[in-house]
Amino acid sequence: MEIANPARQAGPPGGPSDAEAWKAGRATSLTAATAAQATPVQLRLVHLFRHDLGQGTVNPLFQILLRYRSAERRP
Amino acid sequence: MTAPATAPMSAQGAAAVAALVQNLPALRAAVLDLLRSLDDPDVGADELAAKISHDHAIAAKTLRLANSSFFGLSRQVTAISEATAIIGMRTVRSIALGAGLVDAFESDRCPQFDLAAFWRHAIGTALCAEALAPCFDAESGIAFGFGLMHDIGRVALASALPEHYSDALRLRARDDLPLTIAEREMLGFTHADVGAALAERWQLSTSLVEAIRYHHEPPEKPGEKASLLIDITHLADNLAHALDLGAEIDDAVPPLSSLAWQRLHSVEPRLPHVLHETETRHAALCQALLKPQEG
Numbered sequence: 352m353e354i355a356n357p358a359r360q361a362g363p364p365g366g367p368s369d370a371e372a373w374k375a376g377r378a379t380s381l382t383a384a385t386a387a388q389a390t391p392v393q394l395r396l397v398h399l400f401r402h403d404l405g406q407g408t409v410n411p412l413f414q415i416l417l418r419y420r421s422a423e424r425r426p
Numbered sequence: 427m428t429a430p431a432t433a434p435m436s437a438q439g440a441a442a443v444a445a446l447v448q449n450l451p452a453l454r455a456a457v458l459d460l461l462r463s464l465d466d467p468d469v470g471a472d473e474l475a476a477k478i479s480h481d482h483a484i485a486a487k488t489l490r491l492a493n494s495s496f497f498g499l500s501r502q503v504t505a506i507s508e509a510t511a512i513i514g515m516r517t518v519r520s521i522a523l524g525a526g527l528v529d530a531f532e533s534d535r536c537p538q539f540d541l542a543a544f545w546r547h548a549i550g551t552a553l554c555a556e557a558l559a560p561c562f563d564a565e566s567g568i569a570f571g572f573g574l575m576h577d578i579g580r581v582a583l584a585s586a587l588p589e590h591y592s593d594a595l596r597l598r599a600r601d602d603l604p605l606t607i608a609e610r611e612m613l614g615f616t617h618a619d620v621g622a623a624l625a626e627r628w629q630l631s632t633s634l635v636e637a638i639r640y641h642h643e644p645p646e647k648p649g650e651k652a653s654l655l656i657d658i659t660h661l662a663d664n665l666a667h668a669l670d671l672g673a674e675i676d677d678a679v680p681p682l683s684s685l686a687w688q689r690l691h692s693v694e695p696r697l698p699h700v701l702h703e704t705e706t707r708h709a710a711l712c713q714a715l716l717k718p719q720e721g
Contacts, residue, residue, distance in 0.1 A: 399668055399679050402604055410682050415694065416668045419701050 392420050439614035446586050447623045456481030457526035460519055461630050464571040471515045475507040478522045487525035487715075488518065496710040516567025520556075523571055524549065524715050531581045536588035538595035543672040544581055545716055548574050550671030550708050555662035557703040561693045564654055572634060572659045573666075576641045579621025587613070604680055606642055618642055644686040657686040661693075669701060671708055 389397065396416055403410040435443070453461075459477045463469040479485050485506055492509040493502055503509045510518045533541045555573035559566040583591040590613055598608035609616045622639035637659045644656045660683055666672070667679040693700070 395670065396668070399670060399677060401602070402678050402681070410679070411687060411691070411694075412664055412668050412679065412682055415697055416701075419698050422698065423702075 393417065396420065435615050435619055439619070442613075443615050443619050443623045446620060447582070447627045450582055450586050450624065451530075453530055453628060454481060454484070454526055456484050457523065457530060458628055460523045460526065461571070461575070461628065461634070464519070464523070465565070465568045465631050465633060471510045472507070474515055474519055475505075475510050478506045478518065481526070483529075484522050484526045488522040491521045491525065491711075491714040492518070494710065494714040496707070496714050516565070516570075520552070520567055520570040520574070521715070524552070524574055524711075527574065527578075528715055531585045533581055533584035533588070536584035536591050536595075538592040538599075539580070539584035539588075540672075540674060541581065541584070542716065543674045543677075544577065546708075546712055547666055547672030547674075547677075548577055549711050549715060550666035550669060550704060551576055551659070551662045553707050553711065554665045554669075554700065554704040555658050557700040558658050558662055558690075558693065561696050561700070562654055562658065562690070564658060569655065569658050569662070572637045572655055573662050575621070575625070575634065576638055576659050576663055577617060577621065578624060578638065579617035579619065582620050582624050583609075583613075583617055599676060602676075602678075604678065606680070616642070642680060644683045646685055654689075657683075657690050660686050661690055665697075665701065665704070669705060669708075671704075 396413070397404060400410060400413045400416075403413065452458075456477055460474075463474065463477070478488055488506060489503060489509060491497075492513060493499065497513055499512060503512060506518065506522075528545055531541075533539050533544075552570045552573035555569035556566045558564075559569035583594075594609045594612035597603065597612050598605055601608070603611070606616045606618065618639055618641060622635050625635045625638050633655055636653075637656045640656045641659045641663055644660050645653065647653050664679055664682050667677055670677065
């Protein structure tokens with residue numbers, strides 16, 4: 352799964368309600384990630400990028416790190 | 427992601443920073459020499475080996491590191507000049523610098539400050555800057571040194587103003603603020619201000635002073651060599667936080683400067699390699715440089 356960037360208009364897997372939750376701030380972002388069954392590694396990334404995510408701003412490093420972490424988990 | 431605009435430090439803040447750095451202990455002469463020669467192209471391998479060999483503690487630690495699994499040498503090296511010939515002058519300078527710096531400050535009086543996490547992050551930033559540098563035709567050894575030094579103001583604050591810095595770190599934790607905002611709120615200046623003032627006091631190069639001063643907020647000027655190193659240090663700092671190399675439970679990636687990212691974004695296809703290089707070398711270098719209780 353991919354955790355969506357909060358500033359994206361198109362919502363992450365799980366539908367627009369998740370996207371709205373992302374935009375609402377850090378605490379709800381974490382809740383949405385949990386609800387979307389994020390892995391511990393993804394949750395940690397959300398935590399590390401919580402200031403950007405909570406502000407609803409785009410940090411390109413977030414998606415880069417998500418892809419990197421996902422790639423290293425593939426066999 | 428844009429870094430918050432910075433209000434210039436007040437005259438009162440500047441005076442406090444100046445007084446603070448005057449009261450910090452001097453660095454060992456060998457470490458100062460290494461720092462001052464960091465981006466001096468005229469320093470040769472023999473001169474560098476002599477500088478390091480002159481300080482027995484740093485020389486011993488450098489040799490221990492050169493012989494560690496980090497470099498995987500097939501035989502033991504027993505002299506700095508030999509290490510320089512085998513693993514390169516820049517690398518020997520970097521590890522000697524690391525060996526000298528990690529023992530330079532005490533922060534026992536600031537319980538909120540995690541010295542081990544500080545060095546894990548600094549070493550991670552150094553390795554990441556070193557891996558980023560060739561992508562921009564920058565010198566990787568210089569970038570390593572800049573990465574290692576970028577947050578030096580933090581450990582200086584923990585050492586010189588332990589109670590006030592504890593307050594700033596408590597505020598950061600309580601309100602989950604970016605570090606520089608909590609520092610400015612509580613102290614009137616940031617670790618970047620203190621680190622730059624300290625680097626000036628140590629008479630380090632202007633480019634290193636500027637990289638320390640602006641590593642959270644790279645200035646707008648176009649890509650001269652000095653500002654390229656500021657951008658690389660900034661990006662390496664962010665990536666080291668994103669890789670969680672400090673392993674601090676409440677760590678947070680600081681704001682990424684959109685200007686710096688515009689200047690460096692061409693590196694994106696190579697970032698997986700940079701991240702992998704950084705992570706795979708980090709544990710070994712921490713193990714070699716830090717005391718067991720710090721690793």
